[in-house]
Amino acid sequence: MWAPQLHEGLSPLQLCRIMRPDDANIMGNVHGGIIxxxxxxxxxxxxxxxxxxxxxxxxxxxxxRVEKTEFLSPVFIGEVVHISAEITYTSKHSLEVQVIVMAENILTGGKKLANKAALWYVPCSLQNVNKIMEVPSIQYVSAEQKEEGRKRYEAQKTERMETKARIEEVLPPLPNPEPHTVGFSQSSLIHLVGPLDCTLHDYVHGGVTMKLMDEVAGIVAARHCNTNIVTASVDAINFHRKIKKGCVVTVTGRLTFVSNRSMEIEVLVDAASLVEKEMKKYRAVSAFFTFISLDKDNKPLPVPPLKIEGEEEQRRSEEGNARYLQAKAKRVADKDRQQ
Incomplete structure (x- = not known):
């Protein structure tokens, strides 16, 4: 991660908080959604x-949008999480923020890199949420860094449009599905968006939505494995439309692909207003979460194979396998560059 010279008067943001029991599962692993x-x-x-x-x-x-995010080390109850957020690119109407998450054991003083992420934001006027404001530019250390940022901007813009075009309906599972099928573990969560979930615009915080998505994905993974599970990574999260206070959101997770040691879960967020009858249900957010199964010593366990039923499940499994192989190849390439 590189460090540009930011707009005069601004500096990277630093936040920290100790992890409490209500941030974690029964095994003491902090939920990925909290992070x-x-x-x-x-x-x-x-x-x-x-x-x-x-x-x-x-x-x-x-x-x-949130770019693909890797959960590099587990975080536990009692550890202090340090968040460092820095603006790394600005376009006319959007900006990229890169975030590093460190976890500190306050008993030993040891620190570990837990997560790093890249997020994209747009500024909206407080007087009119549909009015997107211009973003003050930042100063870059070099022209090369600015060009790399521009490439990331163009890539995420294209991928957001492609994802929006692939929206499909989520069908309820068949009655009495067999264990280890997609229908057996498919889960949904219904949540009414209240004032505590919202920004000053009365639209839901992106972090609130991501936490709900991680919770549903965790339920799907646990139902499939019947073991302790943790978030390993999140593919790009795309926010297609805003969710307003008073909307009912339905967060649905379903398995798409299973390898020997991991599970890919597609999570879709649909929203509909309780009071505005003319506002029909719409797709608000979508992403793929990857979970792994752990034993009592936090060591990875084999994952039960996924039983595929029908052409649509087969198609989604093949697409998930392609994403899995692509991510695996990237990890190998990154490791070779570091050596």
Whole structure:
């Protein structure tokens, strides 16, 4: 991760918090959704602060995308999580924030890299949420760094459009599904968006949505394995449309692909208003979560194979396998570069 010279008067944001029992599962592993929520909060603060250094309407930065995120080390109850968020690229109407998460054992003083993520925000006027504000530019250390940022911007913009075009319905599972089928572990969570979930615009925080998504994905993984499970990574999370206060969100997770040691779970968030009858249900967010199964010593366990039923499940499994092989090849390439 590189460090540009930011807009005058701004500096990277630092947050920290001790992990409590209600942040973790019964085995003491902190939920991935808690970490994602903290990452998004840091990104929102640093983005909003930067965008309000200019004259004109006051604005609030809203999350539109989270790039693929790896959970590099587990975090446990009692550890202190340190979040560092920094703006690394700005376009006319959006900005990229890169975040590093360190976990500290306060008894030994030892620290470990737990997570790193890249998020994209757009600033929206407080007077009119549909008005996207211009973003103050940052100063870059070199032209090469600015060009690399531009390439990342163009890539995420293209991928967001492609993902939006692939929206499909989620069908309920058949009655009495067999164990280790997609229908057996498929799960849904229904949540009414209240004031505590929302920004100053009365739209739900991106971090709140990601936490719900991680919870549902965790239920799917646990039902498939019947063991302790943890979040290993999250593929790009795309926020297609905003979710307003008073909406009912349905968060659905379903297995798409299983390797020997991991499970890919597609998580889809649909929203509908309780009071605005003309607002029909719509797809708000989508992502793929990867979970692994652990024994009592936090060592990876083999994952039961997924029983595929029908052409659609076969197609999704093949696409998941392609993503798995691509991620595996990238990890090998990254490891070779570091040696």
């Amino acid at each position: 994602l929520k903290m990452i998004e909060e840091a990104g929102c603060i640093v983005s909003t602060r930067h965008c309000n250094t200019q004259d004109g309407d006051r604005c609030l930065a809203l999350l539109v």
